[in-house]
Amino acid sequence: MLLPNNATKIQIENTTVDFYEFEKDNITYLYFDTSLCGVPEPMINAMAGLKAINDTNKKLIMKNHQLPNGLFPKIDKVFDFEIQRLEEGDVLITFAYKKDSLAEVDFSNNKCLG
Template sequence: MSHIPSEAQKVEVESATVDFFKLEKDGQSTYYFDTSKEGPPHPMVNAMAGLAMIKGTNGTVVMINHKAPGGLFAKLENDVQYTLEDLDDGLVKVLFSYNLNANTESDLSQTSCGG
């Protein structure tokens, strides 16, 4: 079962290690990627690549993963907002967006899981 909408189109994302897909709806871009079958550092690397792509916009990034990426969350400042959704098949969906009024900025180059 795919959690990426069938109408989403594959796009190239710099530094990504998995496929990304884009869905444009009502003037908003949503980018999807699935790292549920990947281990570290793929979830972190791809989340940071997706966040870099939408930085400063009202776009969103949707990550499908095998668990909540706690190490990733710890690296984010208040410029990045996220919500978690547990999916019926045991996976987790994380929706990322930017808080354009934030007073701190996440370092999107930190793609390692340790420290």
Template sequence: MSELNREPIEVPGATVPFFTYTIGETQYFEFDTSKCGPPEPMVNAMAGLKMIDSANKKVVMINHKKPMGLLDKIGENYDIETESMDDGRVKLIFSYKTGESEKADLSQTSCGG
């Protein structure tokens, strides 16, 4: 597989760098909060998820652990794949879920936990 052409992208409200790339017909928005503490993973996930408005857009989150507060809040609104990475981090891929993603409340950026 060739090296992805990752381009930096400005994401309103984000506190970490975001990158975008395309594989096939799908545009990905990726960020890494594995070195951040709360509430940054939630804040950045919410900022990124606002960009998913169709089935051909996905958000890739790299975190130090599975963000349960985030998943409790928006888990039913997106299809989410979770992969364990070799270095112990977790990669989550959020995909648009027709009829559900529109209902996600992306204004709340704290986990209330």
């Protein structure tokens, strides 16, 4: 994914990769790329990024080398996600906050079993 010209680098606590923010169609997107990272970095960065997505006007885009299957059961009561497979084999996952969710996510639970 090429970041748009209006993307700016931002600081998110407890991350190991760069995060960027941009706006499109009145939605604020946060983006990070862990496609070159090994376990547990994708999970750590995803949980830190998801913690910043606290309303329906924000979405998180994660680029990774594979599906983060250990992440989905931890967050699926609070976040929807769409998966896009890229030509080079990577995946883009776009996470969106579920408006009517009363569930909570333990964002400190950022360990991956493999």
